[in-house]
Amino acid sequence: MITVENITKSYGSGAGENRVLKGISTTIGDGEYAVILGASGSGKSTFLNVVSGLEKADSGSVKYDGTDITELSDKQLTKFRRENIGFIFQQYYLLPNMTVEKNVRMGADLAGSKDWKEIINAVGLGDKLRSYPSELSGGEQQRVSVARALAKKPKILFLDEPTGALDEATGRQVLDYIGKLHDQLGFTVIMITHNQNIADMADTVIRMNSGTVTEVYHNAERKTAYEIGW
Amino acid sequence: MVTVKDTLKLFGISIVICCAAFVCTLFINYRIDLAAIAGTVQGDQAQKLYDAQLSTSTVVCAVAGGCLILTSVVMLLTYIRNFIDSRSKELGIMKALGWSDMGIAKHFGIFGMSVLAGAIIGISAAAAYMPKFYELQNKTDYFSVPREMHYGAFALLALIPTAVFAALAVLFAYRSLRKPVMKLLREDPGSKVRNGKNDEALCFTKELRKDTVRSKRSLMFFVWFSAFCFSCNTQMSFSMTNLASETMGYMILVIGLIIAYMMLILALSAVVRGNAKTAAMMRIFGYEDGEISRSILNGYRPVALFGFILGTGYQFGLLKIMVGVVFKDIDTTPEYDFDFKALCIALPVFIVSYELVMLFFGSRIKKLPVKSVMLDN
Ligand SMILES: Nc1ncnc2c1ncn2[C@@H]1O[C@H](COP(=O)(O)OP(=O)(O)O)[C@@H](O)[C@H]1O
Numbered sequence: 001m002i003t004v005e006n007i008t009k010s011y012g013s014g015a016g017e018n019r020v021l022k023g024i025s026t027t028i029g030d031g032e033y034a035v036i037l038g039a040s041g042s043g044k045s046t047f048l049n050v051v052s053g054l055e056k057a058d059s060g061s062v063k064y065d066g067t068d069i070t071e072l073s074d075k076q077l078t079k080f081r082r083e084n085i086g087f088i089f090q091q092y093y094l095l096p097n098m099t100v101e102k103n104v105r106m107g108a109d110l111a112g113s114k115d116w117k118e119i120i121n122a123v124g125l126g127d128k129l130r131s132y133p134s135e136l137s138g139g140e141q142q143r144v145s146v147a148r149a150l151a152k153k154p155k156i157l158f159l160d161e162p163t164g165a166l167d168e169a170t171g172r173q174v175l176d177y178i179g180k181l182h183d184q185l186g187f188t189v190i191m192i193t194h195n196q197n198i199a200d201m202a203d204t205v206i207r208m209n210s211g212t213v214t215e216v217y218h219n220a221e222r223k224t225a226y227e228i229g230w
Numbered sequence: 231m232v233t234v235k236d237t238l239k240l241f242g243i244s245i246v247i248c249c250a251a252f253v254c255t256l257f258i259n260y261r262i263d264l265a266a267i268a269g270t271v272q273g274d275q276a277q278k279l280y281d282a283q284l285s286t287s288t289v290v291c292a293v294a295g296g297c298l299i300l301t302s303v304v305m306l307l308t309y310i311r312n313f314i315d316s317r318s319k320e321l322g323i324m325k326a327l328g329w330s331d332m333g334i335a336k337h338f339g340i341f342g343m344s345v346l347a348g349a350i351i352g353i354s355a356a357a358a359y360m361p362k363f364y365e366l367q368n369k370t371d372y373f374s375v376p377r378e379m380h381y382g383a384f385a386l387l388a389l390i391p392t393a394v395f396a397a398l399a400v401l402f403a404y405r406s407l408r409k410p411v412m413k414l415l416r417e418d419p420g421s422k423v424r425n426g427k428n429d430e431a432l433c434f435t436k437e438l439r440k441d442t443v444r445s446k447r448s449l450m451f452f453v454w455f456s457a458f459c460f461s462c463n464t465q466m467s468f469s470m471t472n473l474a475s476e477t478m479g480y481m482i483l484v485i486g487l488i489i490a491y492m493m494l495i496l497a498l499s500a501v502v503r504g505n506a507k508t509a510a511m512m513r514i515f516g517y518e519d520g521e522i523s524r525s526i527l528n529g530y531r532p533v534a535l536f537g538f539i540l541g542t543g544y545q546f547g548l549l550k551i552m553v554g555v556v557f558k559d560i561d562t563t564p565e566y567d568f569d570f571k572a573l574c575i576a577l578p579v580f581i582v583s584y585e586l587v588m589l590f591f592g593s594r595i596k597k598l599p600v601k602s603v604m605l606d607n
């Protein structure tokens with residue numbers, strides 16, 4: 001269970017101060033599929049970075065089952081991320097000089113897990129183990145980054161606009177893999193998007209606008225990536 | 231586009247050129263004066279010593295000057311390559327808007343200024359040092375070289391390298407820019423390195439260590455060359471103090487140390503910069519600082535050691551030849567043998583200082599912000 005309480009964050013100071021998060025509170029349960037929905041510039045990425053411990057908030061707390069990560073040292077935060085968290089970004093940030101397999105091992109080695117090949121198979125790239133990122137399409141690269149994140153067995157998967165750079169068909173495919181693996185492995189998903197329709201895939205939708213949460217609602221039924229509009 | 235501030239970042243080249251100009255000015259000036267008294271030397275021993283002096287100054291000029299200039303050329307080209315790589319988007323947009331390759335490339339000529347600055351400082355320093363230098367060179371009883379200042383040569387020494395470097399910068403920039411616009415815009419990392427053998431068993435951090443070294447050959451060369459120069463010049467300076475003069479020893483020592491550290495720092499800065507995203511991504515995933523800096527930097531340790539070993543061999547061979555060939559007929563030349571004492575001092579100093587530099591760059595990697603991975607694009 002993730003409990004976020006009254007998070008604030010600003011960039012700059014004085015007249016140029018930009019209040020990006022203006023007191024955000026919310027909770028996300030274990031194994032939940034949560035989507036953060038909002039227009040560009042509304043503070044979604046900043047919020048995600050604070051919740052995942054990549055960035056420090058100015059005030060407020062982020063508790064994982066009672067542990068407040070805003071009070072952890074950098075070293076403890078690193079350990080926390082190592083044991084709990086996976087990331088997927090809009091840009092895939094794969095290492096260009098390494099094969100698909102080695103990229104995925106970046107995640108797998110952290111958890112000491114040996115099943116990276118199964119995970120690569122699970123995102124449909126079993127025949128691309130020896131390929132380099134530049135030889136893959138955007139969708140395939142994003143699937144590698146999904147495999148890389150999941151190979152470290154995270155309890156929570158953070159995704160910042162994972163389909164932002166993909167066309168509709170490819171985007172659906174990536175979301176479908178993520179949805180299936182979520183159902184199968186039971187990790188928590190916290191995904192940012194500005195696409196209203198993608199929210200239909202979630203249990204919980206948190207709508208943000210200019211640094212505040214304007215609405216939280218739960219879908220009675222989740223749609224699959226192929227059922228939603230685009 | 232290419233500003234004076236960018237040129238200032240080339241102060242490394244200025245320093246190396248400054249050394250080259252210093253050494254070459256002294257020895258060229260001396261050699262001209264030496265050549266002028268060719269007819270006046272009398273006696274067999276005197277003639278032999280004269281010939282030896284003449285070839286020594288040619289060799290010193292060629293070796294020291296050549297090494298230093300080669301070093302600065304490599305530095306310049308690497309700098310331009312990095313400059314273009316890191317701004318490939320801007321340059322791509324300029325090209326898309328209709329700038330010609332040459333139109334962009336000619337701005338790189340301003341990099342010649344860093345050479346001019348270094349040369350002027352080096353030549354001035356040499357001119358100031360000249361009287362003392364002649365005093366030292368004239369210590370022999372056989373003949374004395376009168377000192378004259380050859381200002382024309384000084385001017386050429388400043389202007390020719392400046393012009394050549396400026397032209398080189400423009401040509402190299404032109405060549406690097408001759409890519410399709412889309413390639414520049416996409417910031418294609420381009421060079422993926424495939425070393426046929428894909429070692430499946432290798433874990434990620436080990437693979438990264440190997441890949442960091444392999445993927446940027448020029449940086450590997452820099453680290454190697456840095457260790458080579460350190461080893462070669464420090465050890466040679468010990469022997470030179472006995473064989474030639476203390477001044478010569480110091481000169482070689484200082485040049486060696488300057489090249490070695492400039493190169494090492496230049497290379498490692500580039501390594502850290504080039505791996506900023508990888509480091510940020512690893513940190514995001516939860517790799518510890520130590521693991522990150524080790525997998526990025528440790529691959530260079532064997533490279534440096536190899537450079538040191540080769541440098542040791544090279545200086546021994548070079549001195550053996552010099553003593554055997556150049557000074558062979560002169561009675562006063564001392565014996566030369568491998569200097570173990572020099573090695574015993576140079577090696578520990580090398581290891582300690584190399585590890586300190588690595589430690590420093592390790593801490594730079596630790597300070598890279600996690601967000602650097604998300605901010606650009
Ligand atoms: N490192 C930063 N420094 C200054 N301003 C920033 C920084 N990161 C984000 N911002 C600002 O914070 C606001 C929200 O950004 P972000 O969280 O990325 O929004 P979103 O992901 O919803 O598009 C924007 O106005 C952006 O300019």
Ligand SMILES: [Mg+2]
Nearest residue numbers: 044045046160
């Ligand atoms: Mg964002």
